[in-house]
Amino acid sequence: MEKLLQLLFSGVALGAVYALLALGFVVVFKATQVVNFAHAGLLMVGTYCTARFSAAGRPFAVAVLLGIAVTVGLALVIERAFVRPVVQRSVVAVAIMTIGVDVVLQTEVTRRLGIDILPVGDPWGSATVEVLGITVPQTRVAALVVAFVVLGCFFAWARFSDWGVAMRASAEDHRTAELMGVRLGRVSAIVWVIAAVLAVVAGVFLGAFPSPGVSPTTSAAALRAFPAAILGGLDSTGGALAGGLLIGLAETLTQGYQDQLSFLGQGFSAVMPYVVMVAVLLVRPTGLFGTTEATRV
Amino acid sequence: MSEADTLRRTLSGRQAARLGLLAAALVAPLYLDAFWVQVGVFAFAAMVAALGLNLLVGEAGQLSLAHSFFIAIGAYGYTLFASPPGEPGGEIGWDLPPLAAVALAVAAAGVAGLLFSPIAARVRGIYLGVASLGLVFLGQHILVNAEPVTGGFNGRDVPPLTVAGFSFDDVPGETLHVLGVPFTRVEKLWYVGVVAVALAWLFYRNVRASRAGRAMHAVRDGETAAAVMGVDVTRFKGAAFLVSSMLAGLGGVLLALAFHHIVPETFGVLLAIEYLAMIVIGGIGSPGGTLGGALFVSSLPVVLQRYSDSLPFVAESPTGGGVTAGVAARFCYGAAIVGLLLVEPGGLAALARRVRLRVAGRPHRPALRPTPAAIDLGDAVDISDDVAPATPNP
Numbered sequence: 001m002e003k004l005l006q007l008l009f010s011g012v013a014l015g016a017v018y019a020l021l022a023l024g025f026v027v028v029f030k031a032t033q034v035v036n037f038a039h040a041g042l043l044m045v046g047t048y049c050t051a052r053f054s055a056a057g058r059p060f061a062v063a064v065l066l067g068i069a070v071t072v073g074l075a076l077v078i079e080r081a082f083v084r085p086v087v088q089r090s091v092v093a094v095a096i097m098t099i100g101v102d103v104v105l106q107t108e109v110t111r112r113l114g115i116d117i118l119p120v121g122d123p124w125g126s127a128t129v130e131v132l133g134i135t136v137p138q139t140r141v142a143a144l145v146v147a148f149v150v151l152g153c154f155f156a157w158a159r160f161s162d163w164g165v166a167m168r169a170s171a172e173d174h175r176t177a178e179l180m181g182v183r184l185g186r187v188s189a190i191v192w193v194i195a196a197v198l199a200v201v202a203g204v205f206l207g208a209f210p211s212p213g214v215s216p217t218t219s220a221a222a223l224r225a226f227p228a229a230i231l232g233g234l235d236s237t238g239g240a241l242a243g244g245l246l247i248g249l250a251e252t253l254t255q256g257y258q259d260q261l262s263f264l265g266q267g268f269s270a271v272m273p274y275v276v277m278v279a280v281l282l283v284r285p286t287g288l289f290g291t292t293e294a295t296r297v
Numbered sequence: 298m299s300e301a302d303t304l305r306r307t308l309s310g311r312q313a314a315r316l317g318l319l320a321a322a323l324v325a326p327l328y329l330d331a332f333w334v335q336v337g338v339f340a341f342a343a344m345v346a347a348l349g350l351n352l353l354v355g356e357a358g359q360l361s362l363a364h365s366f367f368i369a370i371g372a373y374g375y376t377l378f379a380s381p382p383g384e385p386g387g388e389i390g391w392d393l394p395p396l397a398a399v400a401l402a403v404a405a406a407g408v409a410g411l412l413f414s415p416i417a418a419r420v421r422g423i424y425l426g427v428a429s430l431g432l433v434f435l436g437q438h439i440l441v442n443a444e445p446v447t448g449g450f451n452g453r454d455v456p457p458l459t460v461a462g463f464s465f466d467d468v469p470g471e472t473l474h475v476l477g478v479p480f481t482r483v484e485k486l487w488y489v490g491v492v493a494v495a496l497a498w499l500f501y502r503n504v505r506a507s508r509a510g511r512a513m514h515a516v517r518d519g520e521t522a523a524a525v526m527g528v529d530v531t532r533f534k535g536a537a538f539l540v541s542s543m544l545a546g547l548g549g550v551l552l553a554l555a556f557h558h559i560v561p562e563t564f565g566v567l568l569a570i571e572y573l574a575m576i577v578i579g580g581i582g583s584p585g586g587t588l589g590g591a592l593f594v595s596s597l598p599v600v601l602q603r604y605s606d607s608l609p610f611v612a613e614s615p616t617g618g619g620v621t622a623g624v625a626a627r628f629c630y631g632a633a634i635v636g637l638l639l640v641e642p643g644g645l646a647a648l649a650r651r652v653r654l655r656v657a658g659r660p661h662r663p664a665l666r667p668t669p670a671a672i673d674l675g676d677a678v679d680i681s682d683d684v685a686p687a688t689p690n691p
Contacts, residue, residue: 082639096574096577097638099574100631103627103634104627107627107631108628223566230424230427234423265439271438277428281420282420285420290424
């Protein structure tokens with residue numbers, strides 16, 4: 001029972017991190033129709049920079065902010081230089097182009113990392129804490145708290161601020177939004193900034209305990225943003241949250257009960273998120289909260 | 298000169314170019330270095346499989362990121378069917394004649410595509426793309442865990458292809474010489490590749506021009522409209538997956554023959570994304586462009602690696618400052634994708650069309666014919682919003 005509770009807690013904490021990632025992916029898609037394959041690359045750059053800054057002796061919070069600053073700058077450059085000139089002509093070409101961007105970013109980070117595994121320098125380390133009678137790593141608690149604070153900020157921002165309204169308007173119907181005076185270019189830049197910030201925050205927690213630190217394999221975890229975003233519904237920000245949590249739980253539970261699931265073979269936890277996703281899609285083809293397409297002939 | 302004359306001239310010019318290309322491909326191994334022949338063999342494998350993906354994405358409008366899974370079925374299928382039965386405890390082999398093994402492997406890939414098509418019948422656009430990504434992870438899991446069949450993590454050797462007693466492999470002591478050039482495994486496989494690419498290309502064009510091809514186009518351009526016109530949407534989606542994964546299977550067999558030893562790692566997400574890159578770089582819905590895109594994506598990293606000595610900023614050793622050859626190659630690869638699509642989002646096919654028009658002496662007109670509708674990435678931009686207010690029908 002204790003094991004189940006522990007797994008559930010880790011699953012939710014991991015899921016919250018996935019939700020951050022998926023949300024970054026969803027806002028870019030929702031506002032600009034671009035499938036951003038460079039998301040994992042942004043995550044790697046931000047996490048690497050954070051780790052380097054804190055290794056250079058800066059306090060953790062400052063290091064994270066610096067990491068975010070670098071990544072946001074990079075995201076703006078990518079958006080301005082590569083995405084905007086092409087997006088009008090073909091969103092598919094932009095999607096493939098982000099693959100090229102991702103290759104360059106990941107190659108650079110991997111080259112700088114070499115064979116090192118950089119600790120992210122978080123203040124929690126491997127310490128544990130007792131919550132409701134179960135022992136859990138402090139990083140997981142922090143991940144959960146930070147993720148929900150960030151998500152809360154995002155939803156409040158999208159709901160109440162002018163830019164949030166502009167973003168939602170252009171997601172709803174970008175042509176009408178443009179006619180109403182929404183500057184689509186700004187919206188596009190803003191969603192890339194949001195994606196960058198969310199990716200760095202998620203990346204820091206993916207690199208923290210129980211993971212040993214930032215290594216080239218960290219980006220593999222970033223791929224989970226895909227099933228999480230799809231599962232919840234690609235055009236639903238709330239869906240990204242639900243999808244992230246489900247994927248996190250599915251992965252952690254499969255991993256925790258690996259011994260009982262040995263008939264599925266070793267390492268099935270990497271496949272489980274996709275199995276869950278396909279099962280959901282068969283029932284609801286546009287994800288849990290995605291809008292069903294209206295058919296028009 | 299009238300419009301029709303220009304068209305006729307360009308068309309016959311294109312046919313001549315095709316024949317010239319084929320002739321060049323047939324004599325190339327006599328002149329090329331072994332390295333380039335090897336590059337070519339891998340490129341041919343990629344071309345066959347990429348044509349399959351373009352049939353699915355470009356002609357039928359079904360986005361798939363699972364292509365590496367079907368390629369893996371072709372590669373491992375051939376290996377399983379053609380391998381001699383191993384010792385007890387080792388890997389299984391059915392010991393079939395290699396040609397039968399090729400046919401069976403292609404059929405197996407096709408069946409896998411058909412089995413996946415019920416999901417495609419229900420899920421659309423980018424949702425389908427990511428759902429199919431699940432297939433790749435499932436495939437990886439099976440390849441690593443089903444050791445008796447796949448050899449597990451370390452992979453297994455691929456038996457050579459033999460047709461009517463002629464072995465497409467190095468035969469010690471009886472190396473074949475053609476016009477004084479020794480023909481080793483790669484040179485022989487080159488010709489297998491040329492034949493396979495030519496067949497796949499013809500197949501693609503014929504499918505596209507056929508009744509089934511038109512039905513696929515109808516499904517791509519609007520499922521409801523297609524259904525109203527009497528097209529059985531589910532059936533033709535299934536058919537598209539069938540032919541696409543069969544070509545993937547054939548590409549997989551070639552890839553396995555080229556590798557000589559296959560490991561699960563090859564057939565991962567990276568390969569699936571590379572194939573998507575091939576068809577977008579080549580031009581969605583263009584068979585000729587696909588060949589160019591496949592050549593570009595499959596050979597660029599290897600070629601850059603080989604010539605990295607002459608690239609600037611490249612260090613001899615990892616410690617000597619600068620970047621290593623492999624890293625430089627990856628940089629160029631990423632930059633090349635970005636650069637090409639910045640210049641021409643329609644890929645190589647659109648670029649070639651531009652050049653052809655320039656040569657034919659006409660000013661550049663971007664849309665000579667309507668390019669196939671962009672793949673429906675779910676909530677894509679709807680042009681009909683121009684004429685009618687978006688009132689969702691219930």
